[in-house]
Amino acid sequence: MGKDYYAILGVSKNADENEIKKAYRKQALKWHPDRNKDKAELAKTKFQEVGEAFEVLSDKNKRAIYDQYGEEGLKAGPPPSEGPGGAGGGFPGFGGGFPGGGGGHTFTFTSGGPGGGFKSYHPSNADDIFKHFFASFGGGGMGMDDDDDFRGGGGMPGGFSAFGGMPGMSGMGGMGGMGGGRGGGGGFRQAQPQKPPAIKRPLPISLEDLYTGTTKRLKVTRKLRDGATGRPVTTDKILTINVKAGWKAGTKIRFPGEGDELENGQAQDIEFIVEEKPHPVFQREGDNLRMNITLSLVEALTGFSRVIKTLDGRSLNVNNSNSIIHSGQESRVSNEGMPNSKTGRKGDLIIKYTVNFPTSLTPAQKEGIKKVLG
Structure with a gap:
């Protein structure tokens, strides 16, 4: 039959x-x-x-x-x-x-x-x-924007659009050989449908992870349309982000078509925007790192030694015994800053010194200072 x-x-x-x-x-x-x-x-x-x-x-x-x-x-x-x-x-x-x-x-x-x-x-x-x-609805292929810094991978690309083609299909803006067409050229061209706005979410990352690079796995909840009823169905999906060493705040990672599916069949993109978590010791300035060290008056005058724990867990020794340190003075340690995500080269570590002066001195201390410095 x-x-x-x-x-x-x-x-x-x-x-x-x-x-x-x-x-x-x-x-x-x-x-x-x-x-x-x-x-x-x-x-x-x-x-x-x-x-x-x-x-x-x-x-x-x-x-x-x-x-x-x-x-x-x-x-x-x-x-x-x-x-x-x-x-x-x-x-x-x-x-x-x-x-x-x-x-x-x-x-x-x-x-x-x-x-x-x-x-x-x-x-x-x-x-x-x-x-x-x-x-016939007047759509071109659903090409994804590629004007962001990075694009996510994995999963089903894009959504289904009754007005914009299927993901993975070549552009349908000019349908050659379709007879008649528009503009007398035999092609079938109509304006592409407006792409739905992306769903934007912040992605807080620690300075340690931005220094070394890491992998983030995020569970997202999205709404897809049931093929039979057209009703939205809530589903979960794991998205993987390979964080590259040296990424900066504002870096965008886009996952085409992994957001909610709209009534017209198009699916929104998800776009994550990197945010740097505050660090208790270091502040980032481009590819450089900045930190503060507080010295006593004796250390500022006679010398000091400090052990600094770097963002990748190493112990870095910083010392001075050859010169007097003034409050507000800075020193620079080469190649101990943040890596550049494009070149791999590291910036510098900039150390600013604050000298704590005593709030009071005994008569004996004053006499001693006079003898030494007078």
Whole structure:
């Protein structure tokens, strides 16, 4: 028994053109392989069947033959007296057929075959049907913005858009070979739909992690549209961010299509923006690090030694015994600052000194200072 195209799309035999288009959109989005990676083979089969059903029922000639003879009659060919189906196959509104198809599927009378028959009808590729259908809404391919610093990876890219193509498809802005078109050039061009705004979230990272680099795994909760009902369904997903040593505050990491799926089928991007967590010792200035050391008056005059714990856990010795340190004076330690994320070179560690003067002196201390310094 042949396929029931009406049942596949979920429409009645009296369904009009708009009902068929609406049903196809719903079923095609539901069974698209990109959306069913966990059941790839089933989705591939269903997706092809849905495309085939739409290709037949959206064409008056094919549909008339199918209604009378079923799938077998359509693919084997009805008697010539019942109508050849003509050479104007393809989808209504496309000027006939697919690019390079010269008017879609052509039914040509031949000798032999059931009832005199004609060349058998062969369904088009489901992806081609899908592209052409959504192109009719005036969309270009859904290319992702790449004007941010970094882009996240993994997961299903982008969302499904009834007005903007499918993720991973090439741009559909100019549909060559589609007959008629606009502007007299034979191309089919319409303005791309406006991309929904990205969901922006802060990403606080410690100075230690920005110094060494690290991997962050974040669980995000998003809303996807159920393919059957269209209702939003809340799901969780883990996104992985490989933090590169030297990233600065304001660095953006974008995950295309990993946000909420909107009613029109488009999915929002998620964009994380790096924030530096405050550090108790170090402050960042570009590729340099800055810190303060407080000295007693004796240390400022006679010398000092300090052990500083660096951001990667090393012990760095800083000392002075050759000169007097004044309050507000600075010294610089080369190659002990932050790494540059592009060059890998490190900045400097800048140390500012604060000298604590005593609040009072005993008479004996005063006399002693006078003897030494007088």
